[in-house]
Amino acid sequence: MMRGMAQAVKRAYKYRFYPTPGQAAELGRTFGCVRLVYNKALQERTRAYTLDGHRVSYEQSSAALTAWKQTEELGFLNEVSSVPLQQALRHLQAGFANFFAKRAKYPVFKSRKKSRASAEYTRSGFRWREGRLWLAKMDGPLDIVWSRPLPEGAEPSTVTVSKDAAGRWFVSILVEEKIRPLDPAGSAVGVDAGITALVTFSAGEKVANPRHERTDRRKLAKAQRALARKAKGSANRAKARITVARVYARIADRRRDHLHKLSTRLVRENQTVVIEDLTVRTMVKNHSLARAISDASWRELRSMLEYKTQWYGRELVVVDRWFPSSKLCSACGALQEAMPLNVRTWECACGAVHDRDVNAAKNILAAGLADK
Numbered sequence: 583m584m585r586g587m588a589q590a591v592k593r594a595y596k597y598r599f600y601p602t603p604g605q606a607a608e609l610g611r612t613f614g615c616v617r618l619v620y621n622k623a624l625q626e627r628t629r630a631y632t633l634d635g636h637r638v639s640y641e642q643s644s645a646a647l648t649a650w651k652q653t654e655e656l657g658f659l660n661e662v663s664s665v666p667l668q669q670a671l672r673h674l675q676a677g678f679a680n681f682f683a684k685r686a687k688y689p690v691f692k693s694r695k696k697s698r699a700s701a702e703y704t705r706s707g708f709r710w711r712e713g714r715l716w717l718a719k720m721d722g723p724l725d726i727v728w729s730r731p732l733p734e735g736a737e738p739s740t741v742t743v744s745k746d747a748a749g750r751w752f753v754s755i756l757v758e759e760k761i762r763p764l765d766p767a768g769s770a771v772g773v774d775a776g777i778t779a780l781v782t783f784s785a786g787e788k789v790a791n792p793r794h795e796r797t798d799r800r801k802l803a804k805a806q807r808a809l810a811r812k813a814k815g816s817a818n819r820a821k822a823r824i825t826v827a828r829v830y831a832r833i834a835d836r837r838r839d840h841l842h843k844l845s846t847r848l849v850r851e852n853q854t855v856v857i858e859d860l861t862v863r864t865m866v867k868n869h870s871l872a873r874a875i876s877d878a879s880w881r882e883l884r885s886m887l888e889y890k891t892q893w894y895g896r897e898l899v900v901v902d903r904w905f906p907s908s909k910l911c912s913a914c915g916a917l918q919e920a921m922p923l924n925v926r927t928w929e930c931a932c933g934a935v936h937d938r939d940v941n942a943a944k945n946i947l948a949a950g951l952a953d954k
């Protein structure tokens with residue numbers, strides 16, 4: 583890519599919105615129909631594939647949908663917008679394409695409880711005018727909370743509406759944007775993932791977890807204990823489940839915000855960012871909540887770094903999972919035999935005294951630059 587040339591990238595902007603009772607009912611029906619169409623098409627594809635090794639195409643699924651709509655039993659599918667139903671079939675098609683190319687597992691059924699309720703609208707399924715959004719079959723525009731502005735003159739190409747386990751409604755708007763790479767920077771950074779600190783940089787700085795996270799985690803643990811005490815199937819249990827989902831959603835939102843700021847800063851300040859492959863950490867068998875949350879953030883941070891380095895003309899280097907970043911002295915290169923997790927600082931035979939995480943980050947940087 584030529585330096586300084588703007589490239590067009592698709593970017594999603596996600597907002598909360600508050601549906602009217604009519605819109606909520608319409609969307610609830612749509613979510614149900616999307617799930618039904620997806621599951622029914624999956625069932626038919628599975629039958630065709632297992633019985634006679636036949637691969638069903640998108641066009642065939644689409645023709646089947648038209649036929650279902652004409653039956654008395656499934657005639658209600660005509661009551662919702664056809665766009666999200668077609669999109670469900672496109673997603674299923676992509677799922678099978680990935681499966682046949684050995685990139686993904688066999689597609690699974692969408693369950694009412696476990697899968698997130700959502701509906702995707704392409705251009706023909708919504709109207710966008712002067713910053714207001716109307717979905718097909720709806721009388722008024724959505725009441726969106728514009729927590730950050732859409733880029734000037736943005737034209738949405740896809741709109742996805744969803745509802746999470748905490749009962750909150752979201753709309754994700756996909757727009758095409760022109761992004762110009764940053765001027766080249768001279769520096770490179772190694773990033774070590776931690777639990778006590780979120781990440782540590784090779785230059786020595788430690789970035790803490792988001793504010794309030796300790797308190798929120800305590801609240802989450804408390805809400806989970808309360809949920810466990812409620813009788814199965816009771817109204818109180820349903821209420822307790824929503825409380826858990828709310829606290830969890832708040833933690834995830836604050837984390838994401840924090841990770842966006844962190845990844846943007848890393849990419850702005852450095853030409854090369856070196857990280858470790860996450861899978862090295864899954865070798866540590868520790869199923870604590872803190873661990874699960876920190877692993878999830880690390881995956882999210884990595885994916886943000888992947889697309890932001892690409893957008894801004896930077897480079898991301900991922901160091902091999904077997905690289906012993908913690909056990910190596912970054913001053914003399916001597917390898918320590920063991921480095922238990924509780925050791926926070928240590929002294930090498932060469933006399934260097936190391937902070938465990940800073941030393942690991944330095945090694946990660948060196949390994950990444952050597953790999954190039």
Ligand SMILES: [Zn+2]
Binds near residue numbers: 911912932934
């Ligand atoms: Zn040493």
